[in-house]
Amino acid sequence: MSSTIKDVAKKVGVSVATVSRVLNNLPGYSEDTKRKVLQAVEELGYQPNAIARGLVNKRTETIGVLFPSVSSSFSSLILHGIESVAQEHNYSVIVCNTAEDGKRTMKYLQLLREKQVDGIIFSSGLLEPEYNEVVRAMNVPLVLVATKSEFDDVPYIKVDDRQAAYDAAEYLIRRGHRRIAMIGGAESDRIAGQPRYEGFRQALRDHGIPLREELMQDGGFTFDGGLRAAERLLTAAPDVTAVFAAADEMAIAVISAAAKLGIAVPEQLSVVGYDDLKLAEMSNPPLTTVAQPLREMGELASRKLIAMLDSGAPAASEILPHRIIERQTVRALPAPPGP
Amino acid sequence: MSSTIKDVAKKVGVSVATVSRVLNNLPGYSEDTKRKVLQAVEELGYQPNAIARGLVNKRTETIGVLFPSVSSSFSSLILHGIESVAQEHNYSVIVCNTAEDGKRTMKYLQLLREKQVDGIIFSSGLLEPEYNEVVRAMNVPLVLVATKSEFDDVPYIKVDDRQAAYDAAEYLIRRGHRRIAMIGGAESDRIAGQPRYEGFRQALRDHGIPLREELMQDGGFTFDGGLRAAERLLTAAPDVTAVFAAADEMAIAVISAAAKLGIAVPEQLSVVGYDDLKLAEMSNPPLTTVAQPLREMGELASRKLIAMLDSGAPAASEILPHRIIERQTVRALPAPPGP
DNA sequence: CTGAAAGCGCTTACAG
DNA sequence: CTGAAAGCGCTTACAG
16 A cells, blocks of 8 residues: 555665654754655655654644534634644644534543544633543643633633623714614623623613613524514614624624514614624625624634644633724714703 | 553453453453453543554544635535534544645645545535545545536535526526526636536526626626626626526625615515525525535535445445525516517 | 454664 | 664454
């Protein structure tokens, strides 16, 4: 079949040790034998076996990445970032779709352990103590992306969710809106749910706008959930002039619900999303949204993990900047009559 | 660090051979020693090392998957399908983003070879002879998804692009449209470009509608390209009543362009897309489109590859059915005045 | 039912 | 500058 290091050693008439040395750029051979070895490698079409190398080096140069849902645009962008820097550093990435299922996640973690991955990236879900435990037992570095955890020895890369939601709300307030609704995740979700509600509430408070809890709805971060939430909201509280949806898919759902109810966006209803997926740009009308640098977050996570692998040193968490991308779903309200 | 098979052998007082046997469910030990071995495994938290196993078995239980763009919704859906059946069969999947770059693809193929993957799935791009050659040299099975090739020993999973485009055009024709435009890929693209143009043309021909080549535009399968193509089209040929866009992203672009030009969809312009991404459903108005079962295609590709791995036998290609999903971007034109 | 030994394809002290 | 040998953690004939 494929030739091995033995074959090239035999062909050149040297030991496998020397072949290994020239292949790994270690010192210890003449220019002449180097030339001969390289030539034999060429002629035989020899390719090193990374599995064998991995066994002795105890390094496989592969990392495992866990997503709650690999097919979401959100995850894909992060994956793209991760893959891109991984490949620059000659690392392979194994993708795992946990489907937000504990059993499945655990099973995957076992698999990654057996496969001897060098490190793990865990994306956008809650890092259960149980997960953290296995990873710790594996003794490989772990980095979180688009999430954080209660374990302060595990670094994360994310945006400041609370502040981002605060900014979104304030953006609307500054444009004259006061009857503002929000569609978010579960209030119990301490990563992407609660913090965004909190930021939103704080912004209203800081601007002296009374909180109306019935204007906060859980859309479960999906289009369908967003649709239902939006319909509930728009029919129950038709006086609302703006809604902040804490995910672009839910914001699009608001636009769809509005269309169905004959409410014009942005003329009668302003909408701001969260994430800035490609979707936001493709929306009709194009969606104003809070951008998270997802791809960059993936890249940074990957870079950080590889740095930990190279240095053995722990890494620090990082909060990346968000920003509001203005498109066409927000209308500034005319100033109210003065006092 | 982690315990090895030796550790459990020592702990139980048997040879590593017996431990290996019970772990692999091979015959050759008493119920009693089996019990003791399993207990020791439990106590030591022993996990087999798949790398070591892979070295001797010459099977890594991992497959490599190549995408032109991992972050597109299109690829993500296929990936999701692939990953899902792979994980059922205890295979891992390594994702590779070729960025449609030959050099990069070759580099990845080398990497996959060194990593000793058991098989490869190549998605939605042109399989260059050069690529096929390396894969052949690796001596591992290859399956194509959302593409096909000139090499008839490599199985593919796809939809009948020509027929799908034919059906889309006919769908429009049956609803009274005669001035129909198409936005497709490059005419030189023999996978997703040319066949769809052909199917479209054939439908017009079969229905006695004269072909107007200026109504066929290349949108490069992207939103931005589709936007430019749509703007060209809609301003140059305002008499067009319908457009078939051979990708949902381009169809959404048509809707965006129409909105910009004040053309109402579907009242003044009907649009049908291709793919049926989540996007189509989220569009405003929701997009009527030709659905490809992308996730299922990924699943089937995965299943087929694993079957080849298990049986060693070659597999047959498969054409999966497409279907038109009717949503709200097509209007039936009133019947023209009779002769 | 069980073990000793060879071997998978590499790398790496060690000795010369 | 170079090679013999041990070893990474397994599996698998072979022999008993």
